[in-house]
Amino acid sequence: MDKKYVPRITSFLCKWCSYTGADLAGTSRLQYPTAIIPIKVMCSSRVDPVFILRAFLKGSDGVLLGGCHPGDCHYETGNYHTRRRFAIVKTVFESLGLEAERIRLSWISASEGPKFARVANEFTETIIAMGENPVKKKIFL
Amino acid sequence: MSRITLESKPSDGVRELLRHLLDKGKVSAVLAPRRLDDEGSLDLGFITDRSELDSIDPFAPVMIANTAQVLSMITPSSSKIAVVLKPCELRGFVERVKREQGTLDNILTISCTCGGVFPLQKAVDGITGGMTANYYSDLSSEKIHAEIRETCKACEHFIPINSDVTVSLVGEKDLDENCQIYLNSKSASELLEGLGGEIDKKEYDPAISAGLMKKRLAEKERLFNSVFPGKGGIDAVIEIFGKCVGCHGCSRVCPICYCVSCDFESMNFDSDIAYYEKELSQKGALRLPPDTMLFHIGRMIHMSFSCVGCGLCSDVCPADIPVASVFKRTGDKTASIFDYIPGRDLEEAIPVMVFKEEEFSRFVDE
Ligand code: SF4
Ligand code: SF4
Ligand code: FES
Numbered sequence: 001m002d003k004k005y006v007p008r009i010t011s012f013l014c015k016w017c018s019y020t021g022a023d024l025a026g027t028s029r030l031q032y033p034t035a036i037i038p039i040k041v042m043c044s045s046r047v048d049p050v051f052i053l054r055a056f057l058k059g060s061d062g063v064l065l066g067g068c069h070p071g072d073c074h075y076e077t078g079n080y081h082t083r084r085r086f087a088i089v090k091t092v093f094e095s096l097g098l099e100a101e102r103i104r105l106s107w108i109s110a111s112e113g114p115k116f117a118r119v120a121n122e123f124t125e126t127i128i129a130m131g132e133n134p135v136k137k138k139i140f141l
Numbered sequence: 142m143s144r145i146t147l148e149s150k151p152s153d154g155v156r157e158l159l160r161h162l163l164d165k166g167k168v169s170a171v172l173a174p175r176r177l178d179d180e181g182s183l184d185l186g187f188i189t190d191r192s193e194l195d196s197i198d199p200f201a202p203v204m205i206a207n208t209a210q211v212l213s214m215i216t217p218s219s220s221k222i223a224v225v226l227k228p229c230e231l232r233g234f235v236e237r238v239k240r241e242q243g244t245l246d247n248i249l250t251i252s253c254t255c256g257g258v259f260p261l262q263k264a265v266d267g268i269t270g271g272m273t274a275n276y277y278s279d280l281s282s283e284k285i286h287a288e289i290r291e292t293c294k295a296c297e298h299f300i301p302i303n304s305d306v307t308v309s310l311v312g313e314k315d316l317d318e319n320c321q322i323y324l325n326s327k328s329a330s331e332l333l334e335g336l337g338g339e340i341d342k343k344e345y346d347p348a349i350s351a352g353l354m355k356k357r358l359a360e361k362e363r364l365f366n367s368v369f370p371g372k373g374g375i376d377a378v379i380e381i382f383g384k385c386v387g388c389h390g391c392s393r394v395c396p397i398c399y400c401v402s403c404d405f406e407s408m409n410f411d412s413d414i415a416y417y418e419k420e421l422s423q424k425g426a427l428r429l430p431p432d433t434m435l436f437h438i439g440r441m442i443h444m445s446f447s448c449v450g451c452g453l454c455s456d457v458c459p460a461d462i463p464v465a466s467v468f469k470r471t472g473d474k475t476a477s478i479f480d481y482i483p484g485r486d487l488e489e490a491i492p493v494m495v496f497k498e499e500e501f502s503r504f505v506d507e
Contacts, residue, residue: 050439080496087504095471097373139426140379
């Protein structure tokens with residue numbers, strides 16, 4: 001694989017925690033890959049699990065879902081629902097033999113700039129190792 | 142609870158039971174499969190007139206429409222209704238009731254240990270006497286009938302869960318003059334008082350149909366292993382659903398897909414021209430209409446944990462896609478992570494409506 005290959009990782013980040021965490025990573029001058037394409041959502045539970053699927057089928061090499069730690073969601077229970085829905089998406093992917101490693105859920109708080117940078121780097125590494133999402137070449141979607 | 146034994150064919154026995162209910166004014170109407178003519182065409186009859194009872198064929202091996210969907214149209218009912226339905230239709234309706242699409246109040250549910258149903262096409266062409274005779278002899282000898290739906294062959298929930306009345310068919314040796322009716326609820330015992338027959342205190346014993354259970358479980362494993370060529374993957378999924386014409390018939394007939402305005406029918410996922418142009422410039426070709434995979438995999442994400450494996454979706458598919466086999470296979474996995482069995486218990490919450498504070502950490506990457 002070309003060393004300069006930069007994957008696209010569609011990243012749904014909740015406004016109150018993970019997005020703010022990403023902001024903090026930036027203002028703290030921590031490096032994280034340009035592969036991360038952030039989309040700000042009010043809560044991780046705003047993400048209909050079909051959004052994850054759609055991003056995947058439209059050719060995202062990875063999809064990251066970031067929310068507040070359990071117990072810290074600004075809407076109290078949103079992220080508990082997120083976790084169940086995400087478990088379903090992963091299970092559906094696994095049952096169909098789709099590459100479930102391309103989707104990831106992580107809890108990142110507003111003060112965890114370094115964690116955001118770590119997750120972003122780690123996930124990007126994983127995706128680079130996997131290579132491009134094969135759905136990109138499929139016309140039958 | 143208790144059992145009534147009648148010396149008649151089960152279908153005659155159940156007609157007698159229904160006649161008793163109508164005559165005594167214990168129910169105001171009956172919903173059950175009905176013969177339309179001598180050629181063997183059937184429909185789902187909703188009757189109040191006892192003279193219509195002769196045309197009722199309670200255990201006709203067909204599913205003309207999913208009774209679970211129909212029940213949403215006619216409940217809540219102001220008076221008691223007797224409904225004869227398959228175990229999976231009852232489970233489907235329990236799932237609908239959980240979604241506030243109807244109620245079991247004022248409904249007397251009558252089901253049977255189920256040998257499966259013929260594909261819809263057979264019901265349309267007509268189910269003849271010879272077909273029924275073969276079907277019934279397979280019921281007695283606990284064989285999987287060769288012509289029933291693929292998902293029926295692989296169904297392990299053929300003993301009704303939560304029915305008020307269960308008529309035992311599978312594994313019953315003498316179906317010509319032996320009708321075993323199990324009363325599972327207080328309301329069933331009350332309504333059927335005075336029906337006659339021999340009464341004893343006995344609950345349904347799964348040992349009666351254990352032979353079929355073994356075969357069904359083996360067939361389920363075989364079916365699930367053979368749905369996908371190889372291990373699955375995007376190419377296999379495309380191979381299966383690539384033929385889809387996008388009619389969405391499969392979700393229309395599904396007892397679980399109750400949404401009046403389905404997300405996949407909306408414009409929410411539509412793309413603009415610029416998107417198609419970009420796709421074309423990258424891929425050189427594009428399939429239209431798009432989003433077939435989004436529809437199918439998306440629907441699996443939204444509802445597969447509640448799929449009762451009724452098989453109606455496969456039956457209606459004009460492209461002969463084994464929709465039900467794929468959905469049931471994935472649905473088994475999504476339900477199992479929640480220890481969920483669709484339609485098992487009205488009190489059991491739909492998995493996506495509840496949560497525990499500590500669970501599923503294996504799906505979260507710290
Ligand atoms: S019924 Fe068949 S063709 Fe129609 S949408 Fe479903 S899978 Fe596609
Ligand atoms: S997905 Fe198909 S098999 Fe499952 S409940 Fe719906 S119609 Fe029946
Ligand atoms: S607000 Fe962050 S997960 Fe709900």
